[in-house]
Amino acid sequence: MSTATTPLSDAPLSEEAAALATGPAEHPLHPEHTPTGQLSFGAFFQGVNSSTIWRLPESGDQVAWESFESLVRTAERGKFAAFFLGEGLRLREHRSVPFELDVAGRPDAQTLLAALAGVTEKIGLVATQNTTFNDPVDLARRLQTLDLLSGGRAGWNIVTTDNTWTGENFRRGGYLDHADRYIHAEAFLQVAEQYWAGQKISHDGAHYTVRAQGDLPRSAQGRPVLFQAGASPAGQDFAARTADVIFSPHGSLAAAVEFRRSIVERTVAAGRDAGAVKILPGAEIILAPTEAEADEKVRWVRDHQIGPEQAIALLEQYWGRDLSEFDPEGPLPDVPPEVVESGVTRGAGFQFEKAEQLTRQWREEAAEKGQNILEFAREKSGARRGEFTGSYDDVADRLTEFARLGAIDGLNITPWLIPSGLDDIVDHLIPRLQERGVYPAEYAGSTLRENLGLSRL
């Protein structure tokens, strides 16, 4: 790709950025890594959880085709490299009842992306798909179908959820040990790669036996682009060996720099090029004309994401008991948690064995900050004043610095409002990034690989 030679702006780095650089401008972070100086954006339509505001009149239908179509068109207008869908294979539950307070329920990611392929031309279409509760040949074939339908724009976000609770919807149930999830995922991926390469598959593994023959032609980009979110050392190694893009979030420029170095080390150790794995951290962007207005907007977003009922529910997850008697405007509950149902994982957050310690910590933390339950919950799980909160110009400058330093290759952005949540990014931030020379004015090509700046297979 030609992006590697894009000249960087001559403006000096900020003090903070300069302090993080350990080498010259060609490879400021690692001797083997050269920043492209370019950013690619993904739009991550989560479809569940509290990040998506549903209580405002302008919050659209979360399932309707029109919502997805509108959002993807905005993203394509903004030259986003990818449109990214989440997946969950069981409705979230709270105290053994489907969780009522957040957005829940969404269409199947790949079925929806196959339809979106017909109304878009350039944007990549990335489906989150699980390796534990899919059959590798079936999933590989569906991904390849999407890649062919879209002319080489398919991507797969590989997730490895393995718990028994999710398994209750599937033939094999909870058959996989948590410790084996990456070993299993890698074997799964190997079968998928053989399928995409049109090979004969004869796999006898610890978890399944597969005989098949890849029978579809190669897509325009060779195979779907592989995304991975693993932040743990095992997850990072898995990504370094196999993935094209890693998108685990990290909060600050310093953390991003550290993560880049870690991924470069691991990628090189796996025998791949230092820039073979692109880093597009998951991020929330909150913009306004001025910084003061952006700060106000963070509070506004957070207050609409987390209501009093969600605040109580958040605490109930960790207390393991009914806390509806407590006043959301009062202090955190002074009762001990009930440690039940240990050993049963019910999605993220259920860590009952640590409940005693954690609830004590939280009580202390809230008391210290003078926060009531609602304020505490909003700070814990609502939008934050993060790295990319600010005025249009400030955030553009900040991102330009991330790009010049090579800390990231882009962002995977979660909009907090559907379908209009990307509007101000596309209308106000992207033109400023384009002016600064760090964001493409046009799509580089017609495949997802090309538009992420990945080398040809």
Next chain:
Amino acid sequence: MSTTVTPDETTRPGAAPGTDSSAGPAAEGGAGTLPVLAVDLVTAPSLLEGLAPLARGLEDAGIGALTLSDGGLHPIHVAAHLAPLTRGIGLLPRTDAIYVEPFHLATQLMSLDHISHGRAGWLLQAETDPSAAEAVGREVLGLEATAREAADVLEAARTIWGTWAPDAVVRDTERGVYVDASRLQYADVEAETFSVRGPAITPRSPQGLLPVLVADTDSAAAGERVRGELADGRVLDLDVSGGARAEELAAKIAAALEQAGAGPSVDAEQVRLVRLVGLDLEADPLGTVRQLADELRSRGLIAPAPAASDASDAASASASVPASGRTLRDLLGLPETPFRLDPSRRADRARLTSEENA
């Protein structure tokens, strides 16, 4: 299209499950009882070139539905791809019920129904080819076991499709409630070879229960129970690969329909779709198809076409909404499928139990 039924109504004695008390369009004027004319497309990769114009052309020629048979590309994805590119035509992937995850299959099909605004159906196939079993590392089932599995998966899919009330997403800002768990139910499917807890991860789709039909070519493998009891209808297949004049084909179809009409009048065996199989796409088939559709309609043998797409609409943004506002169930003359809450499967049962204990 779905009818809202409150829990009280569903549990009232006398509301027999499986029957439809609010007679749908089938009862109106009898037009709904005529079969719909369909064309089968095989999902070979070569189909992709010119696929959208072909689908629109067939829609304009008066075809009421497309069936997508497996030729390599996944039929459900190809059907989904066609949804926003067409307007009123039914989209029915013909896919396996056996060597699949029932939960994924049900989710994909109900997602197709959302995307197409109620134009989705399923041609159930019961795979007997050993290579399908080997691809997922399962033992090949015998014929009887295959038929039992097909019935189990069909019933499971319907159960999963029926786990969300049409009004489950309440968005009650006063109470801070987005989805009301008392309007959801678990699937609690315990079949011979699989189980599914549920509820669906997708809200109820426009049709509620998608029409499930069995093509003649698949009816032996699908087995007696699916074919004669569970299916929403039969698909009369006509092989047109030899090529023929429209009048000849119309005569053949007329004869076949007459024969079918003389048979047992079980709902499951009612011909709902007449399917042209093996259409030569190289030979610019639209003229013949249009003539055939016109001929069959003038003889009163097939249902009126769903509103055809016009060029300006097809080129505009969201084309997916059926111009006529009619779902595939409407076109096929099938009754609406009201939501029924089974008290024993209520998704908020854990909360109710703890309240009773307290």
